[in-house]
Amino acid sequence: MLHIGDSITLETGILEKNVKGDEAQETFRCRLVDRQDDTFIIDLPINEETGKTTPFPVGKVLQASFVGIDQALYIFHTKIIGREHRNVPVLLLNDPGRKKHTRIQRRNYARVDAGVNAAVHPLSPGAFTPFTTFTLNISGGGAALSLPKGAVIPEHGEIDVSFVLPMESGALPWIRTRASIVRKLKKSAFENEIFTIEFSTIRDADRQQIIQYVFEQQAAFRRSAAGQ
Template sequence: MIKIGTTLTLEQRNKEDEVTRFKCRIVEHQGHTLYIDYPINVQSGRTDVFPKGTTFEAFYVGEQEAVFHFSTEIKGRKKANLPMLLLHFDEKKMKKIQRREYVRVDANIDIALEDQGMEIPSFSTLTSDISGGGVAVNLKDGIKVKPGTTFKTVLVLRTGPTEYHYIYATTEAIRTQQKKDHRTATLSMKFTDIDEKDRQKIIQYCFETQLKNRRQTNR
């Protein structure tokens, strides 16, 4: 069942088969109608004009990291303290398109690490991939990490064109893998302590990144 506060990703395809993506949140749900805040264009960070009858393909991440899809259209507007759009919603026609058990995506995200055992100097680097379960980071020359080492971790997750969300977590080193050039290495880590709201933001980020990559591949 779809919940209030859920983030929707809306896709709109033009005549040239180009896809524009928007993000919004569900504010109310009554029968076959979803009340959403005004969708924000993911690329520009701005709202657009949406006439009645505008159609979208909608996606969202539900419970247990499952991704759902349904077709929808704008039924009207509602004036309140928060201006809202009304979307048609038929739960019977909603499809579960995949189970997202911490799907991992390639991503270069700023990350800062502080060894809780104070054996390794604190350092900042970039991730090479990320999932709801953990991250892999690029190790700088001379940094060696033993499996089981725990870090206070700060991730800077981009959530919009000019919006960033700071995620504070504890991670544990799993293994280090040497890259093919034999000069750099990748450290795989798992989250051992993370706010579930922050984990959901990471899962949403992975979902949107995968969706974007899939659309580009299918062009």
Template sequence: MLKIGTRLTIETIKNGEVEERFQCKIAEISKKYIYIDYPISERTGRTSLFLDGSEFMVSYVGHDGNVYKFSTEVIGRKKMKIPVLTIKMPNKDEFRKIQRREYVRVEVPLDVAIHPKQEDQSPLITRTIDISGGGIAVVGLGKEKEYQSGDIMDISIVLPFQSNDYSYFFSQAEVIRTIRGHDASSSKITYKFVNIDEKEREKMIKFCFEKQLDNRRKVLNQ
């Protein structure tokens, strides 16, 4: 499930809450250990040294497009081509697939086409406000006056992955809430995906996670 070069997000936990997040990559793997480059704090942009025995949560995107989490601890340090931290390799049953309530939500403006199932409702070509593996929010463009909570619609979005590959996302979605703004461009409609093919959901989750990591890198490079 893990491979050299996989980017990891590390979260330190205090009193049940995320205290700080870090980014790193896997430099080497053995049966018992994972060797990572020194994690970089998202808050300070600096490398951080963890004491032996330090415990934290790790998340990453798997080869299947799903996001996984596991807990681990620092075992020690090692000198390879670069200095690395040695962390414990979890057992197979300790990898946890992120559930719907934990889906990463990112703010990103993407073109989206929405086609209602009701013949008396007109389609909406707009842009997203934010997206996640569970649903999306879009600019209403006046349709928030026409659409109602519970309406089922077909949604299609083009996802631009960092590899310069474009992937089409398709799903049915249910209107959750409509919010009127002071004008059409500030109105909002929120949807949750329904009857979604899990391969499509995995595609969306992978894009969101990739986008989140890209946003973090931009912050660190400022």
């Protein structure tokens, strides 16, 4: 359940592209100012990339998400149903109801096999030498990465990881998160080791972006399989 002051992530280009195919995918952040019955009252959304506020027009359809007190991610479809000026300009966002809020638990994040470029850095300078690598699989909760020959990371602890996600829209969002090292898996002498991580500190919008990437990859795999 959303509470006053909670952060809400809004995305364009997810619902519209199924209809028009030409909507740019962008991510915005806003806060819940008030609520009335089936309406969320939010401050003007801020574009995550440009930092500028965006007064969406009435009727604009969006995908919204927020993290509940149970730390699960909730996603729902919505639209702008009005604009008002209180102490500050606000937008009225339709709340489709709790039954329309799709709950995604951390342990239930869908995972997809995909090679996403990644960069790994220590939290404390000098703890180990930073390196670039790629994922073997990724989900909204974590990833498995290849450990290049000669690269060293601790058996446990936290690291800083960055990803570049190649989205269907052509966008290349850059995701940076702190992650906990879960375990290292030894391979044969001819293969790199693998280490798995769990995202420990990640922005809601970034986690949602990864989830969207996973969904796109799964859909592409299903289309490919159906065409065989």
